[in-house]
Amino acid sequence: MCVCEAVVGSVLGAGVVLGDKSSVRNCVVGDQCVLSAKVKLTNCVVMDHVSIEQGQVTSSPCFYTYLNLSFDAVGRAVGRASGL
DSSP states (O other): OOOOSEEESOEEOTTOEEOTTOEEESOEEOTTOEEOTTOEEESEEEOTTOEEOTTOEEOSOEEEEEEEEEEOTTSOEEEEEEEO
16 A cells, blocks of 8 residues: 555556556556656646656646566566656
8 A cells, every 4th residue: 555645637557557656647648657756746747557657746737657667577568767
């Protein structure tokens, strides 16, 4: 269980994991995403299967997706998130 600061005006997809002290405001977060501790997103779109590293703060409109996407042995997407 996480202790989130806020999830306000946002849509979270299935299987989203929010780290401690994270906040998501006015965002759409796709399925199976991981937002690590202290991530603060505002006005963002995060595509499916994206992991955002600890402490990432975005306060302007952004779009997170993968670059150099690959898949692991069980078919899960693996790669680094890139904010556009």
